[in-house]
Amino acid sequence: MSEWGRLSPVQQAWALEHLGTAEVVRDMSWNLVESIVLHVRTSAGDVVVKAGDANNHHIARELSAHPRHTGPLVASGHAARLRAADADLRVMILDHLPGQLLEGTDAEQQPAAYEQAGALLRRLHEQETREDAEYWTRTIARALSWLDKPNRLDAEASAEARRILLSSCLTSAAVVPTHGDWQPRNWLIDGDVVRVIDFGRFGFRPAATDLTRLAAKQWRNRPDLESAFFAGYGNDPRERNQWRLERLQEAVGTACWAFAVGDVEFEAQGHRMLAEILSEF
Structure with a gap:
């Protein structure tokens, strides 16, 4: 299974629709909870794609933080901007931040x-x-x-x-x-x-x-x-x-x-x- 294949077919289709041509650079998931975190490279720059299954509550919690409460940190470059999301599909795209x-x-x-x-x-x-x-x-x-x-x-x-x-x-x-x-x-x-x-x-x-x-x-x-x-x-x-x-x-x-x-x-x-x-x- 490819790293893209860790997303459900509808999540993968949604992500590619928003990103166009894209390549998974690295799977950054912790693999302890039902969350998938992928570092993805696109023609418009690097992004992070996050997704979860039906048991995942973390995506909804993260979406509730954006953009209002993450705003001050995003504005200064200290947190990632949310680019797109689908709460029903439990998938989101964020800017990729520099650093380790x-x-x-x-x-x-x-x-x-x-x-x-x-x-x-x-x-x-x-x-x-x-x-x-x-x-x-x-x-x-x-x-x-x-x-x-x-x-x-x-x-x-x-x-x-x-x-x-x-x-x-x-x-x-x-x-x-x-x-x-x-x-x-x-x-x-x-x-x-x-x-x-x-x-x-x-x-x-x-x-x-x-x-x-x-x-x-x-x-x-x-x-x-x-x-x-x-x-x-x-x-x-x-x-x-x-x-x-x-x-x-x-x-x-x-x-x-x-x-x-x-x-x-x-x-x-x-x-x-x-x-x-x-x-x-």
């Missing part, structure tokens, strides 16, 4: 990259604030649903997480436009410039939710990276009780989701995250 994934490069260990990432996130978050009366109700219910699914969590840890979630009194929250997966694997580095990709987990959430994955990995034992990030972001949006609960649901979701898709390394990270956050309650 920041994860695994020397820049991942450099404070300057985190200061830029903090400044970019601030521009996303500051666009709008809403009050969501049901945010924590939904978030807790989702975490509990993960605990009800097959997983490899320690029985005592699972029971304690469930007890804390059920005893929470939090309901409403101030929410902003969030990326949902703000970390170096979704940042590009081009020279000394940081850009951001993949709004497939976009949604309105508390600002601090975009910090959970950094706190769980890159910021561990690296207070200099955390400080640099907040130098760019401008303030620390974390409130103690909400931050603990957010990290708890993130740990549960990480461990259970990773088990479901077979990502052993990420699952181990989720187990570590859960042990660490439970020790704070």
